[in-house]
Amino acid sequence: MKIENIQVLRGPNIWSISRKKLIQMRLNLQEMEEHPSNTIDGFYERMKALIPSLYNHRCSPGVPGGFFERVIAGTWMGHIIEHVALEIQTLAGMDTGFGRTRETKTPGTYNVVFAYVEEKVGVFAAESAVKIVQALIDGTDYDLEKDIQTMREIRENTRLGPSTGSIVEEAISRKIPWIRLNNQSLVQLGYGKNQVRFRATMTEKTSSIAVDIASNKDETKRLLQEQAIPVAKGMTISKTEQVIEAIDRIGFPLVFKPLDGNHGRGISININTTEDAIAAYEHAAKISRRVIVERYVTGYDFRVLVIDNKMVAAALRDPAHVIGDGELNIQQLIDKANTDPRRGYGHENVLTLIDVDRDTLDLLEKKGYTLETVPEKGEKVFVKSTANLSTGGTSVDVTDHVHPQNIFICERISKIIGLDICGIDIMAQNLTEPLTENGGVVLEVNAAPGFRMHIAPSEGLARNVAGHVIDMLYPPGKSARIPIIAITGTNGKTTTTRLIAHIVKNNGHRVGFTTSDGIYVQNTMMLKGDTTGPVSSEFILKDPTVDFAVLETARGGILRSGLGFSKCDIGVITNIQEDHLGLSDIHTLEDLTRVKSVVINSVKKDGWAVLNADNKYCVQVGKKADCNVAYFSQDENNPVIVSHCKKGGIACVHENGFVTIIKGDWKIRVQRTILIPLTFGGTVPFMIDNVMAATLATYLHGFKTEDIKISLETFIPSAAQTPGRMNIFEFKDFRFMIDFAHNPDGYNGIKTFLSHVDSPLKIGIIAGTGDRRDEDIQEIGKIAGEMFDYIILRQEKHLRGRTAENILDLLISGIKSVDTNKPFEIVPKEIDAIKHAMSLAKPGTFITALSDVVDNAIETVQNYQEQERNGLFNV
Numbered sequence: 001m002k003i004e005n006i007q008v009l010r011g012p013n014i015w016s017i018s019r020k021k022l023i024q025m026r027l028n029l030q031e032m033e034e035h036p037s038n039t040i041d042g043f044y045e046r047m048k049a050l051i052p053s054l055y056n057h058r059c060s061p062g063v064p065g066g067f068f069e070r071v072i073a074g075t076w077m078g079h080i081i082e083h084v085a086l087e088i089q090t091l092a093g094m095d096t097g098f099g100r101t102r103e104t105k106t107p108g109t110y111n112v113v114f115a116y117v118e119e120k121v122g123v124f125a126a127e128s129a130v131k132i133v134q135a136l137i138d139g140t141d142y143d144l145e146k147d148i149q150t151m152r153e154i155r156e157n158t159r160l161g162p163s164t165g166s167i168v169e170e171a172i173s174r175k176i177p178w179i180r181l182n183n184q185s186l187v188q189l190g191y192g193k194n195q196v197r198f199r200a201t202m203t204e205k206t207s208s209i210a211v212d213i214a215s216n217k218d219e220t221k222r223l224l225q226e227q228a229i230p231v232a233k234g235m236t237i238s239k240t241e242q243v244i245e246a247i248d249r250i251g252f253p254l255v256f257k258p259l260d261g262n263h264g265r266g267i268s269i270n271i272n273t274t275e276d277a278i279a280a281y282e283h284a285a286k287i288s289r290r291v292i293v294e295r296y297v298t299g300y301d302f303r304v305l306v307i308d309n310k311m312v313a314a315a316l317r318d319p320a321h322v323i324g325d326g327e328l329n330i331q332q333l334i335d336k337a338n339t340d341p342r343r344g345y346g347h348e349n350v351l352t353l354i355d356v357d358r359d360t361l362d363l364l365e366k367k368g369y370t371l372e373t374v375p376e377k378g379e380k381v382f383v384k385s386t387a388n389l390s391t392g393g394t395s396v397d398v399t400d401h402v403h404p405q406n407i408f409i410c411e412r413i414s415k416i417i418g419l420d421i422c423g424i425d426i427m428a429q430n431l432t433e434p435l436t437e438n439g440g441v442v443l444e445v446n447a448a449p450g451f452r453m454h455i456a457p458s459e460g461l462a463r464n465v466a467g468h469v470i471d472m473l474y475p476p477g478k479s480a481r482i483p484i485i486a487i488t489g490t491n492g493k494t495t496t497t498r499l500i501a502h503i504v505k506n507n508g509h510r511v512g513f514t515t516s517d518g519i520y521v522q523n524t525m526m527l528k529g530d531t532t533g534p535v536s537s538e539f540i541l542k543d544p545t546v547d548f549a550v551l552e553t554a555r556g557g558i559l560r561s562g563l564g565f566s567k568c569d570i571g572v573i574t575n576i577q578e579d580h581l582g583l584s585d586i587h588t589l590e591d592l593t594r595v596k597s598v599v600i601n602s603v604k605k606d607g608w609a610v611l612n613a614d615n616k617y618c619v620q621v622g623k624k625a626d627c628n629v630a631y632f633s634q635d636e637n638n639p640v641i642v643s644h645c646k647k648g649g650i651a652c653v654h655e656n657g658f659v660t661i662i663k664g665d666w667k668i669r670v671q672r673t674i675l676i677p678l679t680f681g682g683t684v685p686f687m688i689d690n691v692m693a694a695t696l697a698t699y700l701h702g703f704k705t706e707d708i709k710i711s712l713e714t715f716i717p718s719a720a721q722t723p724g725r726m727n728i729f730e731f732k733d734f735r736f737m738i739d740f741a742h743n744p745d746g747y748n749g750i751k752t753f754l755s756h757v758d759s760p761l762k763i764g765i766i767a768g769t770g771d772r773r774d775e776d777i778q779e780i781g782k783i784a785g786e787m788f789d790y791i792i793l794r795q796e797k798h799l800r801g802r803t804a805e806n807i808l809d810l811l812i813s814g815i816k817s818v819d820t821n822k823p824f825e826i827v828p829k830e831i832d833a834i835k836h837a838m839s840l841a842k843p844g845t846f847i848t849a850l851s852d853v854v855d856n857a858i859e860t861v862q863n864y865q866e867q868e869r870n871g872l873f874n875v
Contacts, residue, residue: 001077001134002028004109006126008119011534011562012602014594015113019098020562023085023122025112026104027078027130032137033108038074046136047071047080050144053091057083076101077133078110085114085122085129088144092151093344094121104585111585118155125151152345161185163201163451163466170466176480177566179538189473190480191565192512192546196473201421202448203473210418214447217259217292220417224442227416229409232427232441234294243281246293247274253296256280258288268362269385270296276366283358297427297441301387303395304402304431305454305465306414306422308472311407313454313463314431315395317387320354324375330364331356331371334383342458343392351458354392359385395453397460398431405434413445420472423449482546484565485697488553488599489574489612490592491746492690493532495725496574497552499678499694502721503711504548507703512540513550516740517723517854521546528855533557537564555595559584563602570697571599571627572610574689576617577745582773593617603627608700610693613640613651630700632692634685636662652696654688659695659712661705670695671709677716680726683756686749687717687726719862724854726753729861731868734838734845735759738857741850742769744776747783750848754787759846764788765833766850768807770800777807781814788848790840791815791824794833804828834860 009015009022016022037043047054048068057067067083082099089096094117101112116122128147135142160168164185171178171189179188185200197204202211213219218236225231235246236259247254254277258266266287268280284291305313322333334354337343343351356371360383364370367381375381387393406426414422428440435441454463474480485504487497494515501513505522512521514536519527521543527536532554540549541564553563573596576589586592600609600621606628611618613631619640622629629649633641636653641662645651651662654673661668673682676691691712698708719727724740741750754762766784768777784791793811795804808826815822827833830849834857837847851857867873 001030001032001130003127003130004028006123007560008123009562010119011564012566012598013558013562014598015100016098017598017601019115020566021116021119021122022098022113022562023116023126025081025126026109027081027112028106028109029077030108032077035137036074036076037071037080040137042139043136044068044071046139050132050136050142051084051087051091054083054087057087059083076110077137078103078112081129081133082112082114084132085112085125088128088132088148089116089121089125089151092121092148092155094118094151094155105587118158120158121151121154124154149345156345158183160187161200161450162455163449164199166451166455166466167198167201167469170464170470171480174470174474175567176470176474177541179542181542188542189470191484191541192482192549193510193544194479194482194547195542195544198469198473200448201451201469203420203469205420205472206447207418207420211447213417214419214422214445215260217257217444218290220445221292223416224413224445227412229413229416230435230441232294232297232443234292236290236292237281238290240278240281243277243293244274247277250293250295254280255292255294255296256284257292257294258284259290259292260288267386270366294443297439297443299427299429299440302398302426302428302431303449303453304406304410304424304426305449305451306410306419306424307465307468308420309411309414310468311402311410312399312468313397313465314399314402315453315457315460316398317389317453318394318396319382319387320384320392320394321380321382322375324377324379324381326377327374329372329374330369330381330383333375333381334371351394352390352392354383356383359391389450389452394458397454397457397463399461399463402431403434405436406431409435409442413442417445419445419447421449421469422446482541482548483570483701484541484549484551484568485570485572485701486551486553486563486565486568486599486602487572487574487693488555488558488596489572490577490579490743491741491749492574492686492693493552493554494740495678495687495722496572496690496693497550498722499690499712499715500572500697501550502715503694503698503703503708504550506711506714507707509548510545511548511550512543512546513552514540515552516554530554534561534564541565553599555586555592556584558595558598559586563598565602567602567604567607568599569604569607570610570700571603571607572693572697573597573600573612573615573618573621574693575612575615575745577615577743578776579743579745579772581776583771589617593620597621597624600625600627608697610697610700612689612693613638613644614689628700630696632689632696634688636660650696650700652692652699654692657682659688659691661696661699668705670705671712676712678712678722680717680753684726684749684753686752719858723858724851726750727858729865731838731841731865731873733843734841734847736834736838736847736849736861738849738851738854738861740852740854742780742852743772744779744783747780747787747850750850751783751787754846754848757846759844761790761840761842761845762788763790763792763837763840763845763847764850765792765794765830765837765848766811767794767796767830767852768811769852770802770807774810777810778814778817781811782817783814784811784850785815785818785822789823791822792833792837793824793826794828794830795826796829830857831860834864838864 005026007024059067078101082101096115099114252272254271256268266284301317338353384391423446425443454465504511514531518525519531532552537551608628609625611622613633632652636655648664658669679687727738729736
């Protein structure tokens, strides 16, 4: 078996709209295509022995053991690999359940699709599943546990931490979109100007001064002490010689902790001898040059969480420990504690596995113990000095038992330090009595406190503290989103996108839009290139200056990794025509429709799908859409339009020379077509389609027709506003048009326009694209033969697996199918072809370059225009 390709889908995709995180593996079964599972001796038995938990997979029978029934009856290896990939992720602590395996048009080659939790783990699971199944086929041993541990380690290295993850999950539950901004914990919630950012539990509201204060334990202690907050007696030292001074001033027992430390690193507690004090100082000094020495206060370790100056949770924290049974030694007790199903690797479970480190050995040594010591029955032996959950500590929720005065103290502390999210460590006998009465003290104040002890305590109620963070970042009335209009289709996407953006911009919005020639914010190109995929969409949605997104969305990006947004307000399909067929398992227009419909399926329920009623595939999409639907058409008597509007629907049509909105029985005429520059005096039907699509989309968003009308009048087809879309350049004796048409439908659109052009000689410069089907390349040659008097063939780029000779032969075949005597010649390079076409021009000639490299062609022609204006034109 051979893995041909692995794709990571990160957004709505052709397999699922709601399940955005999928692995799509293209798998060639090779000889195993002829050997389903029931033909391989011992396969089922070996699989059951290696992964017995696969019994829980119900598969199509719908009952536990259903998948095993399929394996016994006989199923193909792609299907088995799908289930194995899902199960090994579950065994590694990442429960997933969605999978699909479908054969492609290539016999023996399958798309194996399954869900993942962490992207890199998903890719590993795909590769591992193939190896596991191959081992089961071959009857060889396989170290499954090694793969599972590797997946755990990958997860811990790449996943969001429990605190960050809890905030993201809360945002998702409220339908707030999110984007991970790096491979750590920096996250954006919301889009565009309505975004907020946070890292772990620090938000963009967190004061940098407050963080600096909280990070300086000495400064924190001083500020709290000045405000009559009870704190532990202590001092800060930076030399070994100062240890004796600290002992004399404070007295035993002592606590040593790094001034700039976190997560309990470098802390030593209950120090009672000078020798131990010096060792504790040196241990802390490895973390921070300055070390805090405090009086060791006996009591219990509490953490109080304050968010937006309100106490939201409190927990009693207990350092990792074991309870003696009089039989097992300490190491054995630790191993036994680690078998608790609540404990897991890293942050995968409520509790973390306890490991043995220097802190453990030091604590035991102080008691005169070693790992081999057998504690008495019932004896509690601490194996960590701090109560951090990340080192194996436990937590008990005590939120409901905090005395009102202690709540007042903690909320006051958050304001004194200035933190929006604040973790306060308290040592006290309890929190049910005021600290001022029971002798409790505040040990430190933490910026970016962990949430895990509150969202998943060992005992007591879990507290949705992440909800308070979202309440703070997005109070009632504040939106997390910006309007998104997404445009897809075969032809006309870029022009429609640009026109919609123009209308939106003219209505006072700061618009960001993506096109096949670049990413723009307002009038500025930010990035050049074909930017119609999910990365480009995210570029706009990450921009904090943008308040409206208009996103051209091409098939390639959808197939490669899904959409770059979860939901849009309006989805537009301009048309669905033959193009790119035969690529990425998209062989028919029905296949292509499935790809384009991803955009419509991602429209909000109360949003709108804008569809071409003159295209039967768009109409099919409309019938299945789970949102409001509106149609546009060249014919107001189109049966789809008539039926739709009779039911009270909204449409846009071209009638009596007007672009008109139909709303039920009412007609709202927007503008005469001949007065809309983009339609070239109403002579270009596909441009009228683009105008109707843009008009309808913006009308549905809520823009007034009079404002849309003004925008239609001021959108001029040119190299500046619509590069490569019927850009016409005037010379003294001829005209030169550049267009991006690259498929039969696009060529037919140009053919219709040229039929209205009065010219004694129409010269065409054409090229093919290597990844199209033979018949598609031949067809554009045929259409070229029908609309041009003289043809120049060029082919220097976009070979994509073919030779230039092969593409040219197919084009020539198409030309000759129209007229065996049609004059043509081959000029390989585009610049040379342009110059040669101009040299052939006579007065009134109309030259058309159907270019695949638009910017180069435009620049070349504009240079010749400049030369002509300066009297230097010579071709």
